């Protein structure tokens with residue numbers, strides 16, 4: 001299966017501006033003359049356009065005088081290309097180039113798109129895209145472009161909505177790293193719990209206990225809640241942050257333990273991304289906040305996949321115990337929620353004006369312990385670690401190289417994809433978007449998946465079935 005050439009980051013760093021570097025990658029994609037890649041080129045350009053649009057919205061928001069958006073004076077461009085499954089921001093001359101990996105983006109996009117379809121075939125596709133994202137984002141994603149075409153056929157509006165959300169989140173997250181470098185992270189209400197701060201807090205707590213203990217535990221408690229507390233989003237047992245009220249500005253802040261301080265920039269970039277997404281909405285903040293629960297659902301599923309991908313990457317780099325610099329997805333969501341609640345309060349909105357309830361029930365399902373255990377099991381099943389080299393052996397469907405589409409289907413590579421693609425390919429509905437036809441098309445997909453299940457060795461199919469059950473249990477609240 002041919003694919004576009006990998007991006008050479010060192011070469012890009014040599015350019016005299018981010019625009020020139022970005023243009024060189026685009027020119028290279030445009031110049032590819034391979035009929036098999038025509039559809040890929042088309043989708044490449046569409047996703048690039050979504051990334052450019054996200055960037056343009058950011059530049060516009062920078063021009064508006066308001067008290068909300070985070071202003072950054074920097075020359076930043078964004079480009080899509082094959083980059084070993086990584087999204088990075090590099091320096092080019094006086095500016096920055098955000099490089100988004102195409103497999104990373106497309107597998108994530110398709111996983112999200114199909115997760116929202118209440119159909120068996122869609123959940124299988126979603127789970128395969130999830131697996132590809134987590135296990136093989138550094139490899140080409142055959143049939144990705146075809147699946148995008150199918151997705152556009154089924155629900156074009158929703159596909160472009162998810163594409164835009166994803167483009168904005170990933171691009172703004174990367175810009176967040178630039179912002180921190182140039183402007184700091186003063187917008188983030190989080191403090192690193194240094195040993196000095198820990199000592200100071202301990203002394204303060206001891207002083208309160210000594211002073212108030214004669215008046216009973218309740219009096220001590222009341223006094224303590226004036227400056228120390230904890231924050232948990234919706235769940236009862238996961239990622240609880242300690243908080244304290246910083247005497248410097250009387251603001252409640254999350255405390256990041258010393259052992260996790262390397263994760264600080266990631267939290268800061270996430271919050272930057274979310275604040276910027278709200279700032280570029282073009283409607284007033286109050287309305288943006290009110291429609292947040294739907295978007296939060298997408299962000300949660302997105303973070304879920306990104307998180308497992310990171311854990312697997314940690315394994316690929318050889319040391320299962322190696323701490324990664326990326327915090328767990330549920331903690332990242334909690335930090336975002338903490339800041340959104342504060343933002344709502346600062347705008348005079350009560351917490352109730354955000355529909356946290358509908359998001360909350362969704363949230364507790366997605367971050368439930370059983371779901372996490374099952375997904376971990378599935379990924380473990382899919383990545384047998386070679387004990388001598390300590391490198392994971394990817395399962396057969398993900399490690400196979402193929403010369404073309406037909407050999408790919410013949411050898412059984414992601415037969416779920418294959419059957420869906422074949423059905424679509426010979427479908428008389430190709431090109432039409434009548435609702436009835438789409439129903440029929442989806443029926444055919446479902447029929448195809450059932451067929452494949454009976455033909456495919458269960459070792460290949462089992463992870464997809466289990467994962468698609470997990471996905472169907474996560475009641476996706478976008479309808």
Ligand SMILES: [Zn+2]
Pocket residue numbers: 173174177265266269
């Ligand atoms: Zn980051």
